[in-house]
Amino acid sequence: MFGELELENDRNSSEYAKALTDEIIICSFLMSDFENLLLQNPNLALSYTKFVGLKMKRIKNSYANLMSKDAKTRLLNFLKDWAEKEGNKIDNRVIIENYLTQNDIAQIICTSRQTATLLFNELEENGLMHYSRKEIIIEDISKL
Structure with a gap:
């Protein structure tokens, strides 16, 4: 659900929405x-x-979070939240259907795409997750 949150007439609103799936x-x-x-x-x-x-x-x-946490912590918090809301959990392993680009995720956590890419690569190198355009697999959500 998106759009106006308040019951005021604000003619200068610049809100917009972008469909990320076909199910809208x-x-x-x-x-x-x-x-x-x-x-x-x-x-x-x-x-x-x-x-x-x-x-x-x-x-x-x-x-x-933006003011008090570093980019890695913001990414981990985002992944945990996304996994909880939309992930398919099998024991501690979670599979998330990925409809976001690394640039989209970088914008969500307020960092650059390069930083997000480095963080994803670090998480993959440490065996914590696997990132692809189709899905994100978190090997053990309790270790994030």
Whole structure:
């Protein structure tokens, strides 16, 4: 879910979305319709409030990580989070369908593509993971 997080009319928004898989659903409606929907459905309003709160917490954590952690730690945290959300776990081994380029991952963890490549190579040399364009295999998630 993406788009407006607040119920304000901000005409200068520069948000955009990029589909990374074929499995997407696009649903668009007017802000006024959404406000009415929230008024009519208190459970939806509560769920939306929780969703926004979690998004804000993630942003806060990302900012804190950027300020206090090095690139390797940010990459490891990203891989663990991705593995937890989308990975196929077999004992401690996790296989993640990879739809991101190294440049995409570098942008997510706020580093250069060269640094991300070096970190991936280091993790592979240490036998912790295998990276390819199709999948990322983490040999033992507990060792990351």
